[in-house]
Amino acid sequence: MQALIVDDEPMQIQGLVRHIDWEALGYEQPLTAQSGEEAMAILAATHVDVLITDVSMPGMTGIELLAKCKSDYPKLQAMQTVMISGYDEFEFVQEAIHLGAKAYVLKPIKTDELEAKLAAFRDSLEKKNHIEQETSKLREKMTESYEVLQEHYVKDLIEGSIQSDELLESWCRLLDLPSENWQATLFLFGYDRLFLSNPHDAKERIMLSEGLIKCVKMGLSEFAGTYIGKTGADEVAVILLNASPADRVKLEKQLSFIQDILKEQYNASVTVGVSRECQTWSEIPLLYKEIKHMMASARMAGYGQILYFDHVEMNEYHDFRLYEEYFPEILKLLDSGESEKAVVYFNHAYEMLLAQKPVSFSYVQAFGMGLISELIRKLKRTKETDAEMNILMWQRMIDCTDVEEIRTVVMAFLAQYIQLKQKEQTVQQHNLIQRVARYLEEHLEANVTVKQLAEQFHLNSSYLSVLFKKEMGRTISDFVQEARMNKAKELLRDPNIKVYEVSEQVGFQTAAYFTFLFKKLTGTTPQEFRDYYYEE
Structure with a gap:
């Protein structure tokens, strides 16, 4: 080096x-x-x-x-x-x-x-x-056909398409797998952000999808007994068979490394779910649904996590009460402007419905109609409803013949609801950020943190940061820095205020750093600025 x-x-x-x-x-x-x-x-x-x-x-x-x-x-x-x-x-x-x-x-x-x-x-x-x-x-050792076989095998296992011992035996011969004495763990890698920067750009979707599986394969390539395949455009599953405790520990250390590479190369946050261990291939579909449930729940607290499934998670998965917990949370997220999380939450609730065996079509349809009813009721309260649109949505729901059609209809209505609410929120956000900006300008000497600012205006700190940059075209720290410099220039025009006093009044802890930053941004020291002003 x-x-x-x-x-x-x-x-x-x-x-x-x-x-x-x-x-x-x-x-x-x-x-x-x-x-x-x-x-x-x-x-x-x-x-x-x-x-x-x-x-x-x-x-x-x-x-x-x-x-x-x-x-x-x-x-x-x-x-x-x-x-x-x-x-x-x-x-x-x-x-x-x-x-x-x-x-x-x-x-x-x-x-x-x-x-x-x-x-x-x-x-x-x-x-x-x-x-x-x-x-x-x-890449030199593996043929493309072997990778395709491996992906199909993983997908078939997770979807429950391998319904007989004979079919499993056939897969074992193709991939040289153990036909018995299974000890399997499922690792699931999923992008956290549901919406792409341009959802209609096929190239971007393909790039992110291929990038995810490429990084997972790269990070886990040295481990024997790993079988990797896509389970969706934004998701990759890894089945680990008969690994020693030492190998499993080594593999788990690579999970954060894969997350870092995806963040660096694609600016994408990824959550990783690690299942409980199972002894038979027929349990793999259940492991997948359990991890999906766990990951969707954990994303409400934050993205980019590594999660391990345990008995507590299993009990929550089976005992979760759908209507009492999910409807209020979906509506709450929509009201607070967190539409992306609301959609993630809806999909999680829907997966919970489908995890119940046997799946009741009538119950799933009632769930969809119940959520749409709640959204229509909220729109009527704000007088932002379209009766014709609502009737059409009801008709589409009644005409559904399978559970995935119901999901599609509800997702379409959610998208329309979000669009209507965003129009209302745009005006509210503009007024809010103007108030935040005035507060910052009036408290430059206080060194207010983003967390304190968020508490002052009763907002989530991350949400406030995003709103501020969207409205003002710069981050909160950049805005404060510019406001401090402007205030400093104004104070420096008064010869009775010393430079160190100016530094304190605009929120700098030391005059040395104030001088350093002032010169960096203006090209002159504070004293030079003052001298030039009076020469003028």
Whole structure:
């Protein structure tokens, strides 16, 4: 691996070059630069794995160097960065982490501390390279026909299409599977976001679907006894057969790695469900329904989780009371503007209905009609109902002949309901965000967090962040930063207010960081700005 050390103090550079055992850590002799500008020239011409840079340098600072790497050079996005500074100030740490720094070391540098971070960077890169190499070998060994057979096998097992021992035996011969002594665990990987950025873009749907199964295969390629297949456009299942406890532990460590790769490559959040262990192939369809139930419930608390099914989950799955719990929650989510979660919740409730054996068509139809009735009643209260649309929806429901038709009709009505409610919410959201913006401008010195802001306006913090950016075109932190700078410029025009007092009044904990950020954003220090204003 190749490191680059950037520091305006030659003695500091020489100390790091001499006192760190680069070869033992798996690094080439490090490159060096004494300014940000010199470092950029090296980075443009040479591959660098790790950047070690001082924060405070004349000209281009370490933070500005990292920001330029991030904004102007896509090839440097994977580069690991260690920031070094004599300033023990939280604002500098926060800015460095925001720009992607992976480690922060204070002067005087402890050699063993820096060496530990360099070793961790090396291990991370080696692991990624190893997986890429193993994936390449796997692709060479496996034929396309074998992958297709494996996917069909997984799908048939989960759907319950393997109805006889003879058919199972046939699959065992095709894939060289054990025909008895089963110990099977099901792993289910599913995208959390139901709606795509463009739901009518077939290319995007295919890319995400193929990306999911590709990443799962890549992450689990080294484990024997894994059988992988799609169970839907947004879902991949893995059946693990007869694994030793040690192999299972190793496999489970890969789950978060797969999640990270999908987040990095596709900007997609994935939840992973891990089933209980079963002893017969006929239990696989039940494992699948149990995990679907667990994942849908867990998504109400957040996305990107790794979930393990247990006896408590099993009892909840069988004892869950549909009408009493799901109707109110679906309506609540719709009222709060969380339409995506409402649709996920509806699909979970529907899967619960279908899990009951035998499935009662009349009961499923009554469930669909009951939910539509509740939605129509709410629309009438807000005078946003269309009688003709409602009659047509009722007729479509009555004409349904199977449970999937009922799901389609309810989903269509949900989409129409959401569209009507969004028109109403747009006006409300505009007024709300204007109030939030005024509150922030009036409390710049208070350093209000997003959580405190959300509590002040009785909102979920994540929901508030999304609404604010949608309405204002920038994040809350960017808005506050701009408002602080504007207020600071206004205060600096008063010669009776000292610079450190301006810093305090606009919410900075230290005058040093205020000066640093003011110069970064305006090109002048606060004092230079004030002097120029009075010269004018």
